[in-house]
Amino acid sequence: xxxxxxxxxxxxxxxxxxxxxxxxxxxxxxxxxxxxxxxxxxxxxxxxxxxxxxxxxxxxxxxxxxxxxxxxxxxxxxxxxxxxxxxxxxxxxxxxxxxxxxxxxxxxxxxxxxxxxxxxxxxxxxxxxxxxxxxxxxxxxxxxxxxxxxxxxxxxxxxxxxxxxxxxxxxxxxxxxxxxxxxxxxxxxxxxxxxxxxxxxxxxxxxxxxxxxxxxxxxxxxxxxxxxxxxxxxxxxxxxxxxxxxxxxxxxxxxxxxx
Amino acid sequence: xxxxxxxxxxxxxxxxxxxxxxxxxxxxxxxxxxxxxxxxxxxxxxxxxxxxxxxxxxxxxxxxxxxxxxxxxxxxxxxxxxxxxxxxxxxxxxxxxxxxxxxxxxxxxxxxxxxxxxxxxxxxxxxxxxxxxxxxxxxxxxxxxxxxxxxxxxxxxxxxxxxxxxxxxxxxxxxxxxxxxxxxxxxxxxxxxxxxxxxxxxxxxxxxxxxxxxxxxxxxxxxxxxxxxxxxxxxxxxxxxxxxxxxxxxxxxxxxxxx
Numbered sequence: 001x002x003x004x005x006x007x008x009x010x011x012x013x014x015x016x017x018x019x020x021x022x023x024x025x026x027x028x029x030x031x032x033x034x035x036x037x038x039x040x041x042x043x044x045x046x047x048x049x050x051x052x053x054x055x056x057x058x059x060x061x062x063x064x065x066x067x068x069x070x071x072x073x074x075x076x077x078x079x080x081x082x083x084x085x086x087x088x089x090x091x092x093x094x095x096x097x098x099x100x101x102x103x104x105x106x107x108x109x110x111x112x113x114x115x116x117x118x119x120x121x122x123x124x125x126x127x128x129x130x131x132x133x134x135x136x137x138x139x140x141x142x143x144x145x146x147x148x149x150x151x152x153x154x155x156x157x158x159x160x161x162x163x164x165x166x167x168x169x170x171x172x173x174x175x176x177x178x179x180x181x182x183x184x185x186x187x188x189x190x191x192x193x194x195x196x197x198x199x200x201x202x203x204x205x206x207x208x209x210x211x212x213x214x215x216x217x218x219x220x221x222x223x224x225x226x227x228x229x230x231x232x233x234x235x236x237x238x239x240x241x242x243x244x245x246x247x248x249x250x251x252x253x254x255x256x257x258x259x
Numbered sequence: 260x261x262x263x264x265x266x267x268x269x270x271x272x273x274x275x276x277x278x279x280x281x282x283x284x285x286x287x288x289x290x291x292x293x294x295x296x297x298x299x300x301x302x303x304x305x306x307x308x309x310x311x312x313x314x315x316x317x318x319x320x321x322x323x324x325x326x327x328x329x330x331x332x333x334x335x336x337x338x339x340x341x342x343x344x345x346x347x348x349x350x351x352x353x354x355x356x357x358x359x360x361x362x363x364x365x366x367x368x369x370x371x372x373x374x375x376x377x378x379x380x381x382x383x384x385x386x387x388x389x390x391x392x393x394x395x396x397x398x399x400x401x402x403x404x405x406x407x408x409x410x411x412x413x414x415x416x417x418x419x420x421x422x423x424x425x426x427x428x429x430x431x432x433x434x435x436x437x438x439x440x441x442x443x444x445x446x447x448x449x450x451x452x453x454x455x456x457x458x459x460x461x462x463x464x465x466x467x468x469x470x471x472x473x474x475x476x477x478x479x480x481x482x483x484x485x486x487x488x489x490x491x492x493x494x495x496x497x498x499x500x501x502x503x504x505x506x507x508x509x510x511x512x513x514x515x516x517x518x
Binding site: 010011013014040044046047048049050057061062063064065099101102103104106107108110111113114117137154156158159161162163164165166167168171172174175176178179180230235238239240241242250251252253254255256 | 369418
């Protein structure tokens with residue numbers, strides 16, 4: 001299996017650094033090929049702007065979507081963007097690993113998504129009309145690949161429980177798992193979350209490693225989160241609301257997963 | 260009133276640029292003082308790292324939280340961070356304006372939050388023990404101030420409705436409104452959201468301006484979102500789960516707003 005690990009932490013001697021090293025070694029020991037995009041080490045440019053196209057703003061007025069489309073179609077993207085897209089197309093499985101900062105991914109990783117997810121590559125794919133709203137949410141250029149998050153957070157698991165003050169972890173991760181990974185076609189495996197990171201000693205790190213090891217050993221076989229495909233009949237188009245007979249009465253993020 | 264507008268869009272000649280200009284002029288015409296942090300124009304550094312402290316990683320091993328604490332307490336923060344904190348303390352009301360990219364704020368704005376929200380400034384404030392989990396979620400250094408989002412998105416309003424495929428807009432914005440704004444003490448006003456940005460002609464821009472103008476005229480008086488304060492008795496500490504008798508049976512983000 002070919003695995004791309006996109007990793008966003010500034011300190012190699014951190015818990016995240018140790019988890020990354022463990023994950024790479026575990027996957028390699030199982031015979032997989034691993035490539036790592038270590039965004040801080042790469043000095044990844046986080047901010048999407050006109051310089052992402054070799055032609056700059058084609059009309060003199062930068063349009064994030066149209067200039068991305070032109071650059072992607074014309075082979076005029078910044079080389080760092082094209083390389084990450086090549087890695088994504090190469091991989092069977094993509095892992096995003098990051099510390100949760102302010103209830104989302106670090107800026108440097110968000111900027112990887114914004115710049116690498118070009119128009120025509122990750123969105124704006126397929127027919128867009130009154131009867132079809134593109135190949136997305138279960139379809140797209142990354143369909144057939146799997147993805148998984150490895151996330152660390154300082155808070156306790158109870159703080160992220162169904163009635164925990166931060167909100168349920170599945171809901172906090174929905175914009176990433178559904179909106180960033182499922183959107184261009186990935187099947188999304190349940191996340192691996194490490195809580196209470198300030199209290200990780202050697203014994204606990206071994207427990208974490210064992211649990212993560214089991215998850216990495218089953219990357220190919222684990223059941224993905226059962227998000228509903230956009231074009232599978234569950235949604236009215238172009239409103240893109242769930243049909244009345246699908247999960248009747250249910251609202252919010254949970255309605256977009258099959259029970 | 261003193262208003263800080265934190266603005267994240269790379270193109271001045273965009274819909275966001277026009278909305279920003281309108282907002283500043285409307286507020287000034289009403290007699291308010293406005294400062295703008297135009298993050299792209301400022302070439303804001305998005306990635307949090309050891310360089311955010313003048314002392315670098317104090318122990319040789321960078322710790323995002325501890326090094327931030329040292330730098331904040333010792334007056335050793337990078338000057339760009341200290342200046343934004345000064346603007347936040349100056350303001351009565353803070354507006355974050357951005358295009359929604361991949362269901363969250365642009366990386367450059369996320370990096371503003373990560374770097375400006377120092378330990379001791381926006382988190383790690385107040386007593387942390389088994390009976391008190393800091394001054395946050397309704398308390399903190401930004402208490403008494405108001406905040407509001409101005410957000411644009413290409414999708415339709417129905418795509419962000421209760422059963423819309425992207426998830427309800429209130430839930431998508433919860434990690435920002437509750438996790439980033441309410442957390443250090445802001446009272447959070449309902450967001451101003453512009454949908455379907457590819458179809459904004461002059462007539463529609465005038466409608467948008469009128470609606471936004473009304474929102475800006477009532478910044479001081481509008482009722483904030485009724486998030487539940489952490490230390491107001493609704494949560495068990497230190498688990499930080501809602502007490503059984505508060506919104507019984509309710510789970511998810513909605514449970515953290517009073518009905």
